[in-house]
Amino acid sequence: MDPVHKAIGLSHSGWRGTVGKIGAVTVKKMQEEFGTDPKDILAAIGPSICQDCYEVSEDVILMFREAFEEKYWSQLFYGKENGKYQLNLWEVNHIIFREAGIPEGNISMPNICTCCNPEFLFSHRASHGMRGNLAAFLGIK
Numbered sequence: 001m002d003p004v005h006k007a008i009g010l011s012h013s014g015w016r017g018t019v020g021k022i023g024a025v026t027v028k029k030m031q032e033e034f035g036t037d038p039k040d041i042l043a044a045i046g047p048s049i050c051q052d053c054y055e056v057s058e059d060v061i062l063m064f065r066e067a068f069e070e071k072y073w074s075q076l077f078y079g080k081e082n083g084k085y086q087l088n089l090w091e092v093n094h095i096i097f098r099e100a101g102i103p104e105g106n107i108s109m110p111n112i113c114t115c116c117n118p119e120f121l122f123s124h125r126a127s128h129g130m131r132g133n134l135a136a137f138l139g140i141k
């Protein structure tokens, strides 16, 4: 949200959107469309899967290694004995927002995992492939 221009932007960021830095694309679009200064943006990362729940294969990690500087890697993922990795999408998006110029204090982290809370949020992983949906709505009062 850009309180100066009374403008909002919302994007979905699964692993493909995250590796493509959709958060930064959204900030850039707000700059173009509304004249938003990233320093004014109040950003929030919505409920989504946490690192403990999010196991990915090496091909996904290779894309993240390409898209993000090595100094971030230890914050973003770790490898396990089974050859898989645990990926921290919350932290990746946090870094994307910071690199896009949003001040640290303006970024709210979710701390609500969809997979850890299947009783009130839908998670594709928690439901083992049973289809369902999550929707996000954003408006200006």
Ligand SMILES: [Zn+2]
Pocket (backbone or CB within 6 Å): 049, 050, 051, 052, 053, 113, 114, 115, 116
């Ligand atoms: Zn979780």
